[in-house]
Amino acid sequence: MDEPTGALPSTSGFTPEPISTARLDLLPLAVEHAQEMAAVLADPALHTFIGGEPASRAALRVRYERLVAGSPDPAESWCNWVIRLRDDGRLAGFVQATVTGPHEPVTNAATAGARAVGHRHLDEATPATAGPVAEIAWVVGTQWQGRGISTEAARGMAGWLGRRGVRTLVAHVHPDHRASAAVATACGLAPTDVWQDGEVRWTGPAAPPPPPARG
Numbered sequence: 001m002d003e004p005t006g007a008l009p010s011t012s013g014f015t016p017e018p019i020s021t022a023r024l025d026l027l028p029l030a031v032e033h034a035q036e037m038a039a040v041l042a043d044p045a046l047h048t049f050i051g052g053e054p055a056s057r058a059a060l061r062v063r064y065e066r067l068v069a070g071s072p073d074p075a076e077s078w079c080n081w082v083i084r085l086r087d088d089g090r091l092a093g094f095v096q097a098t099v100t101g102p103h104e105p106v107t108n109a110a111t112a113g114a115r116a117v118g119h120r121h122l123d124e125a126t127p128a129t130a131g132p133v134a135e136i137a138w139v140v141g142t143q144w145q146g147r148g149i150s151t152e153a154a155r156g157m158a159g160w161l162g163r164r165g166v167r168t169l170v171a172h173v174h175p176d177h178r179a180s181a182a183v184a185t186a187c188g189l190a191p192t193d194v195w196q197d198g199e200v201r202w203t204g205p206a207a208p209p210p211p212p213a214r215g
Contacts, residue, residue, distance in 0.1 A: 001125070008085075009183065010141070014077035014099045014132075014140070014161075014164060014191070015028075015077075016028040016080060018185055019156045019157065019159075020156075021153065021155070021156040022150050022176070023085065023086055023087070023149075023152060024083055024086060024149065024153055025084045025085060025086055026081040026084075026095060026153060026156055026157065026211045027081070027082050027084055028081055029064060029067060029068060029080035029081060029082055029094070030064070030068065031061055031065050031068055032062045033064065033082050033096075034057055034060040034061035034063075034064050035057050036052075036062075036090075036091045036113040037060060037064075037082060037091060037094070038055060038057040038060050040077075040091065040092060040141040040143075041055065041060075041091060041139070041141060042053055042054045042093070043141065043142040043143075045142060046141065046142050047063065048086070048089070048137070049174040049176070049177040049180065050139060055183065066081050067079075067144075071098075074080050075100060075101055076098060076099065076100045077098070077099040077100075078097075078098055079093065079096060079097040079098075079109055079134075079157075079161075080095075080096045080161055081094060081095050081096070081153075082094050082158065083095065083140065083149065083152075083153045083156060085128060085144075086100055091183055092140055092141055092143075092144040092149055093138070093139050093140035093141050093144065093149065093150070093153070094138070094139055095136070095137070095153045095154055095156075095157045096136065096137050096138075097134040097135065097136045097139045097157060097161055097166075098134065098135045099133070099134045099161070099166060100133055100134075100135075101133070101134065103105055126146065130166055131133065131165055131166060131167030131168070132165055132166045132167065132168075133167070133168045133169075133170060134161050134165070134166045134168070134169055134170070134206065135169075135170045135171065135172075136154065136157060136158065136161075136169055136170070136171050136174075136187070137171065138150045138153060138154045138180075138183060139158075140152065140153070145179070148173075148181075150179070150183045151183050151186045151187075151212075152165050154183050154187050155186060155187055158188070158206055158207075159207075161206050162205075162206035162207045166206040167205065167206055168203060168204070168205065168206060169188070169189055169203065169204050169206050170189075170201060170202070170203070171184050171201075171202045171203075172187055172188075172196055172197070172199040172200070172201055173191075173199055173200055173202055174198065174200075175200055176198050181202075184204075185201045187204065188204040188205060188207065189202040189203060189204035190202060190203065211214050
């Protein structure tokens with residue numbers, strides 16, 4: 001279970017805080033994480049569904065500098081965390097959320113270079129639910145896949161967002177990416193008939209369902 005930190009819900013100005021789950025620590029992104037994360041994301045096969053190609057340490061550092069600086073749009077918050085395995089202290093991937101108001105999102109082309117996977121503005125096809133909307137994404141390095149890390153990290157982030165006033169979660173999942181679809185389902189999202197850039201839009205409330213009971 002991730003732990004509350006006492007921050008008050010807000011419709012703007014979301015600032016990522018440390019989140020603890022059963023096995024993981026989600027740490028707010030720092031520029032210094034670029035060196036280790038470049039190795040985590042170095043497998044070209046990892047980019048089959050998320051697009052792009054492995055970034056060098058220098059390029060990733062520049063990207064992280066922009067992300068840490070935050071969105072130039074005051075109505076939008078960028079929340080980014082790296083995933084650290086508590087048992088060995090190694091980084092294994094990242095999760096992220098772009099939080100906006102439920103109405104009239106603004107497209108800002110100048111921010112495109114600062115966004116990592118999943119940082120897309122919402123549009124009129126997104127359900128207008130009371131409260132902020134967060135578009136979420138998750139990526140775990142090839143070496144750590146198949147261990148439920150993406151699900152645990154994404155659910156931890158979803159719980160944090162829900163406690164701070166986010167009401168709707170949105171994710172975009174490639175139709176052939178079954179593992180990512182399973183993570184979205186575990187976060188309480190369901191596919192819609194809306195497509196964006198070759199991916200299916202999933203939506204759901206920012207309150208992930210309880211984990212399945214173990215037999």
